[in-house]
Amino acid sequence: MKAESVYDLAPWTMHYGVQSFQDGQSEHACLPALISAVAKQFAQNRAFTCVMPNGMYGNLSFAQIDELSDDFATYLRETLQLEAGARVAVQAPNCLSVPIAVFGILKAGCVLVNTNPLYTAAEMKHQFADAGVEAVVIVDMFTDKLETIRAETGIKHIITCSVASFFPPVVRHIVQGIQRYWNRAIPAHSMSVTQIEEAVAAGGAARAKLKRDPQEFWKRLKRTDLALLQYTGGTTGVAKGAMLTHGNLLANIDQILAMGAAKIELGREVVLTALPVYHIFAFTANLLAFYRVGARNLLIPSPRPVQNLQRAFENYPVTWISGVNTLFNALLNEEWFTAFPPKHLKAAIGGGAAMHSAVVKRWEATTGSRLAEGYGLTESSPLVCFQPFTGPQRTDCIGIPAPGTAVRLVDDDGKPVPQGERGELIVRGPQVMQGYWNQHDESAKTIKDGWLYTGDVAVMDHEHMFHIVDRKKDLIIVSGFNVYPNEVEEAITAHDKVMEAAVIGVVDAKTGEAVRAFVVKRDATLTETEVLEHCKTVLTGYKMPTKIIFRDELPKSPIGKILRKELRKEVAAK
Amino acid sequence: MLTETETKLLGVMMMVIMFGMGASLTFRDFLIAFKKPKGVLVGLLCQYGIMPFLGYALAVSLGLPPALAVGLILMGCMPGGTTSNIFTYFSKGVLALSIMMTSVSTLVAVVAVPALIEMYSNMAGVTGEFKIPAANVAQVLVILLVPTVLGMLLRKWNANIGAVVELVGGMLGVFVILFLIVSWVPRNYQLLLTTPWSVYFAAIGLGLVGMLLGYWLARLLKQDNNRARTISLETGIQNGPLAVLIVTLTFSGTMQQEVLLIPVLYSLFIVLTSTAITLWYRGISKREALARDGAKIGAVAAA
Numbered sequence: 001m002k003a004e005s006v007y008d009l010a011p012w013t014m015h016y017g018v019q020s021f022q023d024g025q026s027e028h029a030c031l032p033a034l035i036s037a038v039a040k041q042f043a044q045n046r047a048f049t050c051v052m053p054n055g056m057y058g059n060l061s062f063a064q065i066d067e068l069s070d071d072f073a074t075y076l077r078e079t080l081q082l083e084a085g086a087r088v089a090v091q092a093p094n095c096l097s098v099p100i101a102v103f104g105i106l107k108a109g110c111v112l113v114n115t116n117p118l119y120t121a122a123e124m125k126h127q128f129a130d131a132g133v134e135a136v137v138i139v140d141m142f143t144d145k146l147e148t149i150r151a152e153t154g155i156k157h158i159i160t161c162s163v164a165s166f167f168p169p170v171v172r173h174i175v176q177g178i179q180r181y182w183n184r185a186i187p188a189h190s191m192s193v194t195q196i197e198e199a200v201a202a203g204g205a206a207r208a209k210l211k212r213d214p215q216e217f218w219k220r221l222k223r224t225d226l227a228l229l230q231y232t233g234g235t236t237g238v239a240k241g242a243m244l245t246h247g248n249l250l251a252n253i254d255q256i257l258a259m260g261a262a263k264i265e266l267g268r269e270v271v272l273t274a275l276p277v278y279h280i281f282a283f284t285a286n287l288l289a290f291y292r293v294g295a296r297n298l299l300i301p302s303p304r305p306v307q308n309l310q311r312a313f314e315n316y317p318v319t320w321i322s323g324v325n326t327l328f329n330a331l332l333n334e335e336w337f338t339a340f341p342p343k344h345l346k347a348a349i350g351g352g353a354a355m356h357s358a359v360v361k362r363w364e365a366t367t368g369s370r371l372a373e374g375y376g377l378t379e380s381s382p383l384v385c386f387q388p389f390t391g392p393q394r395t396d397c398i399g400i401p402a403p404g405t406a407v408r409l410v411d412d413d414g415k416p417v418p419q420g421e422r423g424e425l426i427v428r429g430p431q432v433m434q435g436y437w438n439q440h441d442e443s444a445k446t447i448k449d450g451w452l453y454t455g456d457v458a459v460m461d462h463e464h465m466f467h468i469v470d471r472k473k474d475l476i477i478v479s480g481f482n483v484y485p486n487e488v489e490e491a492i493t494a495h496d497k498v499m500e501a502a503v504i505g506v507v508d509a510k511t512g513e514a515v516r517a518f519v520v521k522r523d524a525t526l527t528e529t530e531v532l533e534h535c536k537t538v539l540t541g542y543k544m545p546t547k548i549i550f551r552d553e554l555p556k557s558p559i560g561k562i563l564r565k566e567l568r569k570e571v572a573a574k
Numbered sequence: 575m576l577t578e579t580e581t582k583l584l585g586v587m588m589m590v591i592m593f594g595m596g597a598s599l600t601f602r603d604f605l606i607a608f609k610k611p612k613g614v615l616v617g618l619l620c621q622y623g624i625m626p627f628l629g630y631a632l633a634v635s636l637g638l639p640p641a642l643a644v645g646l647i648l649m650g651c652m653p654g655g656t657t658s659n660i661f662t663y664f665s666k667g668v669l670a671l672s673i674m675m676t677s678v679s680t681l682v683a684v685v686a687v688p689a690l691i692e693m694y695s696n697m698a699g700v701t702g703e704f705k706i707p708a709a710n711v712a713q714v715l716v717i718l719l720v721p722t723v724l725g726m727l728l729r730k731w732n733a734n735i736g737a738v739v740e741l742v743g744g745m746l747g748v749f750v751i752l753f754l755i756v757s758w759v760p761r762n763y764q765l766l767l768t769t770p771w772s773v774y775f776a777a778i779g780l781g782l783v784g785m786l787l788g789y790w791l792a793r794l795l796k797q798d799n800n801r802a803r804t805i806s807l808e809t810g811i812q813n814g815p816l817a818v819l820i821v822t823l824t825f826s827g828t829m830q831q832e833v834l835l836i837p838v839l840y841s842l843f844i845v846l847t848s849t850a851i852t853l854w855y856r857g858i859s860k861r862e863a864l865a866r867d868g869a870k871i872g873a874v875a876a877a
Contacts, residue, residue, distance in 0.1 A: 054669075054740075055733035171734050174741065182664065307670060314602050315733050335610040336670070340602060 005416030007408040012400035012464040015388050016258075030221035030246040032107040034253075034292060039066030042267050042294035050096045050167070050299045055311035056175060058096050058167030062294070065099055068166075068200055070214040072104025075203030077217055078210060080135060080157050084109035084217065087131045087229065091115035091124075092139035094277055094299040097161035097196050099287065101137040102277075104203075106227060109217045113229045113241070114278040117142050118558055123239070125149035131229050131241055131437060137161060137196065141179070144187035161196040163301045223247030229437050230280050232378035241437035242378045249284060251430035252381035255402035256289040259374065259386040260320075263346045267294035270344070271320040272312060274303035274327060279559050280382045281352050285322050285374075295320070306330040313337070317344040324352035326560035329359050329500060332366060333522070341367045347389065349374055351382070353561040354468060354486050358494050360395040373398055375468060379452055381431040385466050397465045398458075405429035407466070409458055414448070422469055425458040426451040457484070474564055476505030476513050481542045483515055485564065488545065491538045492531060497523035502554050502562045503545065506571050517545040518554060518567055526550075580757055581822045587750050588819050589721045594743010595656045595680070596725020597736040598673050607674050616795045617675035620788040620809040622686050626650045628784055630694040636772040640704040641829065644695060645836035646776050648706060649817050651690040653679040657747040657848075658811035665852040666859035667804035675808045680722065684715045704833070706824050714820055750815045751841045758838055762831070769835065777839035781847050785810030799862065803855045811848055814841030 028034040039047075043063040051057050060068070076082045088105045090112060092098055105112045113131045115124065117139055124145060128136070135157035138146055143160060150158075164175035180186045194202075207214070227249055229241035257264065271290040275282035277299075290297055298312050309331070312318070321342075323331075328350060331337045345367050350360070351374040363371045370389060375398035376382030384407065387399030401407045408416050409423030417423035432452045435443030446453055457469040470484035477483070485503035492501040499522040508514035519531060528548045535544055555566035607614045629650020633643035654676040662672035688708035695705055725743070729736030759766065788809025792802035817837040825833050 054737050055729075056737045057733060168734060170738060174738065307668075310670065311600075311733065314600055335613075336602075336606050339606045339609040 005408060006419045007416055007460070008406070010401070010406070015390065015392075015400050015464070016403060028250060029223060030106075030218055030225065031227055031249060031288070032103075032109075032218035032221065034250065035069070035103050035107065036066060036215075038292055038294065039063060045267055045294055046296045047291065048096055048099050048297050048299055049316070050094070050163070050301065051312040051315070052164075052175060052301065053308040053311065055315055056167070056171050057315075058164065058171070060096055060099070060166060065103065068100045069103035069107055071200045071203035071207060072100055072196075073107035073203070073214045073217055074207045074212060075199045076104065076108040076110060076135065078206040078212065079199075079202050082108065082110060082134060082157075085111060085226070086135070087111045087113050087133045089113040089115045089128060089131070089133045089136040089138075090278065091117050091119075091136060091142065092161055092278075093117055093163065093301045094273055094282075095139070095161065095163045095301050096166040096299065097137065097139075098277055098299070099291075099297075100166070100200065101159075101161070101196065102287065107214055107218050109221055111226050111229060114231070114280075114283060116276070116278055116558055119145075121145040121148045125152050127231050127239060127241075128153040128155060130239075131231075135159065139163065141185050141187070143189045143191065143193070147189045147191055150191065158191055158193040159196050159199050160193045165196055221246060223250065226434070228283075230283070230378050232280075240439050240442055243434040243437050244381055245434060248381045248431050248433060249288060251404065252284050252383050252402075253289045253292055255404060255431060256285055256374075256383050256386075257293065258403050259372070259383070259388065260289075260347065260349070262389040263320075263370075264293050264295075269293060269295035269319045269346075270298065270316050271295045271322070272298045272300070272309070272316075272318045273322070274300045274309055275322060275324065275352070275559050279352070280378045281324075281376070281559065282322060284381055284383070285349060285351075290320070303327060306334060307336075310334075310336050313342050318342045319344050319346045320348070321345065322349045322351070324560045325350065325355050325359055326353075326500065326556060326562070328355075328363050328371065332359065332362050333499070338366055345369045347372060351376060352559050355395075356490055356493050357395040358490075364395075371395075375399075375456075375466075377454055379433045379446065379454075380427055380429070381433070383431065384425075384427050384429075384454075392463065392465075394465060397461070397467045399465055401427075401466075402429070402431075405431070408451070409460060419460050420462070422457050422459050424472060425454045425456045425466070425468070427454060428452065474504075476503075476515055478505075478508075478513055478515060478542045479511045483543050485515075488515055488517065488535075488539065488543055491535055491543075492517055492519060492545075494538070495526075495531060495534045497521060497526040497530065500554060500562070502564055502567055504564050504567050504571065506547075508546070511542075514546040515543065516547050516549065516571070518549050518551050520551055520554060581819075583753075584750070584815065584819055584822065587746055587753075588718065588815055591656055591743050591747050591750070591815065592680075592718045593721040593725040593728075594740050594746065595659075595673075595676060596722035596727075597729045597739040597743065598656075598659060599677050599722075599726050600729060601726060603670070603674055603677070607678055613671050613797065613801065614674050614678050616792055616797055617671065617805050617808060618679060618682060619795075620791050620805055621654055621675065621679045622651075622682070622690060624787045624791065624809060625652075625780070625784050625812065626690045626694055628780060628787070630698055632776045632779060633698050636776055638772065638776065640700045641832035642773060642776075642836055643698050644700050644704050644706060645817075645821065645833045646780065647694045647698060647700070648691060648820065648833075649777075649780060649812055649814070649837050649840050651687050651694070652812040652814070652817050653683040653687065654808050655747060655811045655813040655815075655844075656744055657751075657845075658808045660744045660748070661807050661811065661848050661852045662804050665803065665807065665855035666800075666863075667807065667855065668801050669804075671801060671804050672808050675805070677722070680715075680813075681719070684712055684719070687715065688712045703829070706820065710824050711820055714816075714823065718816075747815065748845065751845055754815075754818065754838055755842055758834070759842075765831070765835070769839075773835065774839065777836050778843045778847065780840060781810045781812070781844045784812075785848075785851060800859065803858070807848060807851065807855070810851075811844055812840070814838075814844060817841075 047062040164172040228244040231239040273286040348371040372387040375385040488503040499520040505513035789806035792805040
């Protein structure tokens with residue numbers, strides 16, 4: 001192929017450093033092969049530790065997770081008689097049952113459907129029906145929602161788990177007792193369900209009786225086989241299932257590790273997983289990539305309030321953490337965190353939504369370690385771009401494309417724009433999904449000629465680093481001038497008294513659209529005039545907010561991404 | 575009066591309670607409290623500023639006789655009770671702050687409590703045989719630091735066992751009060767019937783007014799609502815069993831019985847009042863959380 005533009009010459013490879021990377025050709029043919037091999041390599045090491053807010057914990061070693069997920073795989077295939085390729089959903093917060101279920105489903109040759117436990121019944125119905133889910137592993141806290149919609153889905157088997165499943169017995173009973181009797185968080189239901197402990201026991205018994213080696217279920221899996229349906233809201237509102245194969249995820253694991261290689265030692269890392277692993281970011285980065293390097297994974301069932309992380313930070317030598325802007329920001333507002341920042345921390349990965357450079361700088365000053373921003377989307381498993389640890393230290397960009405990834409910035413006609421100009425970021429690489437499940441039109445609109453159209457507007461600077469300007473659809477047009485909300489938000493949050501901000505466009509009689517800012521105060525004394533005075537020093541006239549609205553909180557997605565569309569809906573409703 | 579065995583049992587239980595309190599703490603918690611002392615300082619001010627004065631003021635204004643006055647002042651001077659942590663947990667307050675206040679006030683107690691008792695007893699005109707020797711109080715408190723530190727070490731060694739011991743210690747705090755009620759009330763119901771209303775008023779008022787003042791002082795010192803509620807519970811809830819222990823170790827015979835009256839009544843009623851306050855606070859916390867969620871998803875509902 002002839003190079004059509006500067007992007008096709010991949011000038012950023014100069015920042016890759018010394019490591020080599022063969023286009024995401026992992027030595028494994030499928031995820032179960034990797035899971036099994038890693039478990040043997042680090043057998044006696046601790047793989048997962050679930051940490052409750054008061055410090056109570058449960059552990060699973062690599063050998064245990066291998067054994068339990070083998071049992072669970074056998075349960076799915078032999079006891080429940082599911083076929084290879086059957087869709088099985090996991091709907092639970094981070095807890096020990098999640099890796100058992102996820103790895104078990106993959107080992108069974110079934111297709112995993114990650115599901116947000118905070119979904120409403122209607123959202124659950126859509127996702128389960130759309131994916132054709134046959135069995136679901138659901139946390140006992142939300143079975144009531146499932147009961148209301150079960151008849152409208154094809155779900156045949158329900159396996160329940162508790163946040164404290166696989167904890168030591170006394171601790172498990174205390175946690176479950178408090179959940180059930182004091183918090184009344186465990187609703188009653190009349191469905192016939194199997195607890196995951198029973199399922200694993202049944203699977204183990206079946207394995208022994210049939211002398212079945214769980215390898216049978218997965219040894220014929222190929223890189224092109226479907227592993228995961230990861231639902232994403234997308235722009236149209238109806239959630240679509242991104243089809244990610246074993247090959248997609250294996251490639252992205254390698255790409256993520258290539259990003260972190262400089263600071264990762266095999267079998268020595270402790271990674272804090274505060275983001276939910278049903279989200280693609282923590283799923284691939286924490287659950288899969290850090291598992292691959294034999295890291296101990298600290299699973300936090302709920303990072304909100306953020307004090308819930310205090311005992312995990314105190315009791316374990318956390319070396320890596322992944323998070324979103326709001327999580328890092330929240331930690332930096334905690335006395336216990338800033339008084340004693342984690343001293344073993346080597347690096348942090350930020351993603352999920354744009355990191356604000358003010359937060360990155362405070363984080364790096366407080367912890368003395370890098371916070372590298374990554375950029376990705378569900379449709380690309382997710383990692384596309386990252387800030388290399390080997391390259392120049394930058395806090396204002398998403399860095400460079402991951403090894404093996406081709407990107408271009410294009411105009412509305414799909415033609416590459418010159419370096420330094422804004423264009424839609426498009427991606428091609430081994431991590432790009434196969435399309436949306438049962439959505440041919442949507443797939444065709446998103447993937448054209450093998451390129452994934454991200455809907456994000458970006459620019460490449462003279463160092464060949466990429467900057468996300470904004471979502472294409474979030475662009476505000478004031479009197480014909482383009483205003484990108486990110487830029488205005490950055491400007492506002494740079495003010496010391498501001499905790500966080502969101503910016504949207506509202507209809508304006510004079511200018512077509514006007515900039516409106518929603519601001520959460522860090523310091524209660526902050527006034528609208530102070531914000532505007534500050535903005536004046538960094539923003540030209542047409543980018544200035546015409547109105548500042550102070551809020552106690554901003555609408556956020558489960559991982560803490562600020563949802564501008566909710567603010568737009570709110571304004572539109574008035 | 576408590577029998578010899580009961581006094582010993584009380585001592586042992588107290589040890590276990592303090593062991594449990596220690597198990598709720600990490601050494602890091604203390605270091606943080608020293609590095610970022612504001613919340614804990616506000617708490618200490620409420621604990622040792624408001625409560626001893628309140629005890630003294632009630633004793634003087636109600637004109638209580640020396641035996642009762644000393645009991646009330648002693649009760650007011652006590653450090654925070656470990657049961658406050660459980661109540662804070664159930665009221666959805668700031669647990670870390672509650673634990674810190676309890677433990678720092680217990681640590682500071684070694685110096686503060688003997689001095690405060692001495693000062694307020696003198697001011698209230700308590701003299702001679704009714705005075706509690708400062709050395710006794712300090713001694714008891716120092717001895718109780720031993721299980722506390724052991725608890726902290728246990729927690730450091732194993733967070734699971736630590737958390738279980740913490741829970742057991744907290745529960746035992748409530749149990750000790752029940753034990754007092756069961757062992758003391760039946761033997762003294764005659765006394766309870768003849769006890770004047772002013773004594774009940776003092777025993778109940780100390781906790782309730784303490785919570786009220788604690789809340790407002792915390793608000794005045796710019797603590798947010800939730801922290802103020804936590805400080806309020808922490809201020810009002812004193813370490814009742816500790817006061818009982820000090821009394822039984824200092825006095826004997828009918829004198830002990832008289833001095834014990836207020837600490838026992840206080841311990842009895844604080845369980846009831848703080849349960850009521852906890853449920854109330856929990857309601858407020860829930861409403862605040864809902865309001866926050868409302869602000870968050872108001873957009874969705876409106877659309």
